Amino acid sequence: xxxxxxxxxxxPPKRRTAPTTRPSKSSLTVSLxxxxxxxxxxxFREFVADLxxxxxxxxxxxxxxxxxxxxxxxxxxxxxATWHLQKKGTVGISAIAKHLxxxxxxxxxxxxxxxxxxxxxxxxxxxxxxxxxxxxxxPGKKILLQLTPLLRQINDRLFxxxxxxxxxxxxxxxxxxxxxxxxxxxxxxxxAAEPNAKNQK
Numbered sequence: 511x512x513x514x515x516x517x518x519x520x521x522p523p524k525r526r527t528a529p530t531t532r533p534s535k536s537s538l539t540v541s542l543x544x545x546x547x548x549x550x551x552x553x554f555r556e557f558v559a560d561l562x563x564x565x566x567x568x569x570x571x572x573x574x575x576x577x578x579x580x581x582x583x584x585x586x587x588x589x590x591a592t593w594h595l596q597k598k599g600t601v602g603i604s605a606i607a608k609h610l611x612x613x614x615x616x617x618x619x620x621x622x623x624x625x626x627x628x629x630x631x632x633x634x635x636x637x638x639x640x641x642x643x644x645x646x647x648x649p650g651k652k653i654l655l656q657l658t659p660l661l662r663q664i665n666d667r668l669f670x671x672x673x674x675x676x677x678x679x680x681x682x683x684x685x686x687x688x689x690x691x692x693x694x695x696x697x698x699x700x701x702a703a704e705p706n707a708k709n710q711k
Contacts, residue, residue, distance in 0.1 A: 585624055588606060588624060632645075
């Protein structure tokens, strides 16, 4: 009888171990300690990527809704803002600009286009001769009433599974982000204008 050869033992693959060295501070994209996990900004970077994806998606959604109404995204934003603010009282250029977090000059230009299209009308301010009030016309109201079921369907889908508390926290965060973004843009532009930044390109 011949001895049966035993099968050769396979060496188990070596497990990869996580790096024990923490990234240098110069490689971190945020220094706030509450956003560093085990000394890294990996989770924070994942959050920023999701944030940009969400913002991009909302911009695309706004353009799609505006297109269905025959408007540009900026025009649609002003019409929606006027509709919303009218429920609280009279609406002026500054109120729309504050609601949309944009410059008043930008709102003035869009209101002019919408007046030409017959969707908004301007009225003299009863107490300030330098200001005007903005009001939705009947054609403007008709467009929004036609879109209301679609907006309701989309919002129900977007916010399903969230609570009012979730939305309140998100609203506070987004308002801070909107208010601070102008300062951040100025910082980025100032950096781009520096000679050292141009040499790195």
